[in-house]
Amino acid sequence: MIVGIDDTDSRRGMCTTYLCAYLVDALRNRNYNHGEVSVSTPWLVRLNPSIPYKTRGNGAVAFEITTTTARTRLEDVKELVKSTVSKFSELDDANTNPGVVFIEDEPRSNLRVSQLKSYYERAVRTVLTQKDALAIIAESGFDYFGLKNKRGIIGALAAAAFVILQRYYRYDFTYELMAYRAKERWGTPRRIDEHSVWEADAATYPLTWDTVDVANRRIVFAPHSPCPVLFGIRGDSVDAIYKAYKIIDSEPVERIMLFITNQGTDFHLITHGTGQKLLDYHSYILDGVVESNPCTLVGGHVLFKLSLPTLSTRVDCIAYEPTKGFRNIIRKLRHGDEVRVFGSFKRGTLNLEKIELKSLNKEELRNPRCEQCGRSMESAGRGQGYRCKHCNTKREAKEVVTINRAIEEGLYEVPPVARRHISKPLIRMCATKGGGGGEGESVIIHPSR
Ligand SMILES: [Zn+2]
Structure with a gap:
């Protein structure tokens, strides 16, 4: 059985990953008469990062339970999941609407699997409704549970779908090891020895990434919210992640849990086709020509106009102030530069996450x-x-002269301090070609760390 859970936390507390870690540990430690129940490594699935009504990272979770005996055991598991979600969720917050999906009979027909594929992709790239989730749940005969308006079933179904789809499509994935705080410390300042974090990063980068931001001299792997997360170590290698974990000196950890995740994969980005209209809350990869020299706005945001020949339109591309040194790259653009931009779109503006300078004017x-x-x-x-x-x-x-440009062609990205969970750090692209667009040419990569 696969269990998907979403929307149990709020900005004031809890974290759906903690609830998942607690459940996974509880199920593993439960005595089911000779251990006939086993629980998989859980999955942490980031959904559309641009959706307006998300909590922090818009992440849902899922795990798989295998039993060798009768179905009645699964009823026990379901009861434990429901009671834990009911007990742990931040139900006082108006925006917390927990949802759980149970998939007991995994769909195997091509039709049902492709239906889940389409659903998962839309959950990460577009805006879904509860109706979309309920339609699939009803057609496929899944069981579900929810509290309040139950909006969490949207993400819960997407997370459960991801587990099934991995068997068929082998989507790109990474890992995150989460360390959780003892309950009496929730809401208090985190005690983490900074020096040990820098040491852990130096010993394991680039197999781990986004632990620190070197250029901005910041530690970025620990949240600042009152949630149970002490820190999370992200990376491509489980060994390197545990090696980093052992180096870090911190307050006592209540528990740790390794997640398989779609973080760091850029799965939210839509490669834009000719003639499609750009939609709010969607993230795109767009090819265009810089139409205006960049300017700096009040607040330090840097903007330029990009003309999109295949769409016969233009968008404003913005590198916001929190993207720090990335803005220095954007400031050096000139009209006539051919670029590929990566980012989320809202009201005529693209919020830059990456940029490829393809041909400088x-x-x-x-x-x-x-x-x-x-x-x-x-x-x-x-x-x-x-x-x-x-x-x-x-x-x-007039005469045409060739000028020197203070930048190089290639791919650039926002620094770790401004990176979205789902965005793929360029350091992960070292082995791949095509700059995300897949044209097959090799691209110079300028990772930010
Ligand atoms: Zn003269």
Whole structure:
């Protein structure tokens, strides 16, 4: 049986991953007469990061239970899940609406599997409703449970679907090891020895990533909310993650739990097709030409206009202030640069997560130089060409000169301090080609850490 859970936490407390870790431990430790119940490594599934009504990271969880005996045991498991969700959820918060989905008979027909695939992809890339989830639950005969308005079933079904889909489609995935705080410490400042965190990062990067932000001298693997999470170590190697964990010196940990996750995969990004309309709360990969030189807005945000030839339209691309040094790359763009942008779209604006500088415009039109004295010529008046006022020589038009650019072509990204859970750090792209768009050419990568 696969169990998917979502929307148990609020900004004030709890964390759906903690509830999951608690349940997984409880199920593993329960005496089911000779251990005929086994529980998988749980999954942490990040859903559409741009959705307006999310809690912190918009993450749902799932785990799989295998039994060798009768179905009645699964009824026990379901009861434990329901009572734990009821007990732990932040039900006082108006925006917390827990949902649980139980998949006992895994769908195997092509139709049902592709239906789940479409559902999962839409959960990460678009905006789904409870109706969408309930339709699949009813057609496939799944069991579910919810509290209050039960909106959590949307994410719970997506997380459970991800577990099944991994068997068929082998979606990209990474790991995160979560460490949780003792309950009496929830809401108090976290005690983590910073030096040990830098040491852990140095010993395991790039097999672990987004533990620290070197350029901004910040530790980024621990939240600042009153939730039960002490920290989370993300990476591609389980061994490296545990190695980092052993180096870190912190307050006592209540429990740890390793999750398999779609974090760090860029699965939210939609490669845009010709003629499609850009939709709010969707994230895209778009090819275009820089139309205006970048400008810095009040608050330090940097904006440029990008024209999208295949859509015959343009968007405003913004690197917000929290993206820190990434803005220095954006400031160096020039009209005429060909770029590929990656980010979420809302009300005509694309919030930049990555950018690929494909072809820099190195041509500049300048007033011609006088062939006799070498001075810059001046306009002789509208439509009259250019003239040297010292030698009286004339030229018809401006000349094209090649200029040096202070940046290199290639892929750039926001720093770890501003990175979304689901965004793929460039360091993970080192082995791949095509810059996410898949054209097959090799791209220079400028990872930010
Ligand atoms: Zn001259």
